[in-house]
C-alpha cells in the first residue's frame with residue numbers, strides 16, 4: 001500500500017502562490033481588476049467611471065494604471081505632475097476629489113515617451129505599483145489591467161490578490177471568443193468575475209432620443225447568460241464623455257450609465273465580499 005504523503009508547495013493539492021504582499025503602510029479592502037480581451041474597448045474609461053462613482057459615495061478610492069504601454073488614467077484626470085518618491089516608497093498623485101492614482105506616466109520624464117519594454121519588465125513595474133506605492137487606507141483599489149490575455153495580465157492576475165474582475169467589451173467583440181478568453185483566464189486563476197460592462201453599445205439621436213445600435217443589436221445578454229454572468233451596465237458612445245476625457249476633466253461626468261454597477265460594487269464592502277450578491 002502506498003503511503004499518502006503531505007503535498008508540498010507546488011503540488012496540485014497546494015498550488016504555489018505567487019501573490020505579492022502590499023507594503024505595511026497600506027490597508028486596502030477590495031481590489032477590483034477591470035479587464036478587456038483586447039485594447040481600445042474603453043477599459044480605462046470604465047475603470048475611471050467606477051472609481052469616480054465609488055468616490056462620490058464617500059469611499060477612499062484608488063486607481064492603479066497597470067496598462068504600462070498605453071497609460072491613459074492621469075490624462076483623464078488632468079494630472080501631469082511627477083509622482084514623489086521617498087525612502088518609504090512611491091506616493092500616488094491625488095485627483096481633485098482625492099482619488100489616489102499611480103501610473104507609469106507619473107514616473108516618466110516625458111509623458112509621451114513610449115515604453116518599449118519587454119513583458120517581464122512591464123509585469124515587474126505593475127507589481128511594484130502594488131508593493132511599493134503607499135496607497136494608505138483604501139476602501140477600493142481599481143486596477144486598469146493591461147489589455148488582452150498575455151503574460152503581463154497573467155502576472156498581474158497571479159501577483160495581486162484581486163477580489164474580482166469586471167470584463168469590458170464592445171458590441172462587435174462579443175460575437176468573438178475574446179470575452180470568453182478573459183472569462184476563462186479569471187476562472188483558471190479562481191478570481192470571481194463580477195460581471196460584464198458593454199461600452200459603445202449605442203448612440204442616442206440628439207433630436208428624438210432614439211437609441212441607434214451602430215453595430216446592430218449585440219448579443220450581450222445571451223453571452224452573459226451562457227457564461228452565467230451579470231450584465232453590470234451598457235454605456236453609449238457619448239461625445240460629452242469624450243470631451244471631458246480630452247480636457248482632463250473626467251471627474252465632472254454626469255450620467256447614470258454605471259450607477260447600478262457602482263451600487264453592486266459598494267455592496268461588496270457592505271456585505272463583505274458576498275460575491276453571490278452579484279448574481
Ligand SMILES: Nc1ncnc2c1ncn2[C@@H]1O[C@H](COP(=O)(O)OP(=O)(O)OP(=O)(O)O)[C@@H](O)[C@H]1O
Pocket residue numbers: 036038039040041042043044045046067070071072147199200235236237238239241242245246
Ligand atoms: N462610451 C464612450 N463615449 C465616448 N468616448 C469613448 C467612450 N468609450 C471610450 N471612449 C474614448 O475612446 C478612447 C479609448 O478609450 P479607453 O482609453 O478607455 O480604452 P481602453 O480599452 O482602455 O484602451 P487601451 O486598452 O488601448 O488602453 C478614449 O479617448 C475614450 O475617451
